Amino acid sequence: DTEVTQTPKHLVMGMTNKKSLKCEQHMGHRAMYWYKQKAKKPPELMFVYSYEKLSINESVPSRFSPECPNSSLLNLHLHALQPEDSALYLCASSQVPGTNTEAFFGQGTRLTVV
């Protein structure tokens, strides 16, 4: 089973809204990631959690706030987003942090900011 589950699949939010994206995996993976992908562009790394601790923040604006409540769950809290934040948000996980094991992606959340 290489399943990473993301909810919701689609989200439309206003610029003053607060919303959260959720990601779950039950593969025992200890590294979890958030990526952002704009149309016709490759995924761009936002955050990495290793053993439930934030290990990489790619200088992401504070209106994006990650959270890793436990080893299976990863959240991305969204607040005061801009229309240019509209994108496909991808969660991924890999087995052991720092060992270059394969990363598996969820189906993504298509976010539209209006």
Added chain:
Amino acid sequence: QKEVEQNSGPLSVPEGAIASLNCTYSDRGSQSFFWYRQYSGKSPELIMFIYSNGDKEDGRFTAQLNKASQYVSLLIRDSQPSDSATYLCAVTLFGNEKLTFGTGTRLTIIP
């Protein structure tokens, strides 16, 4: 210079032929190399990974790595229309979880 470079294509290949996708990387500390397939509107799907110089085969797919020349390639034999997608090359540095992606190559298999 971009860290990971791919020919953006589009690359058109007749059905049944071999599709060859190439990727070069700039950091000699790169340790692991991955090929993802992404259908339009979908998330990336891992199809191959390679860590050592040489070839690695999995079904119709062969990944080739040449660390001295800093390139990695993906061959798809007996190409099928279902192989039409964007193929993303991704690289990690030793001991680092960060996947750095190339811009992707759009592949079209012509029936």
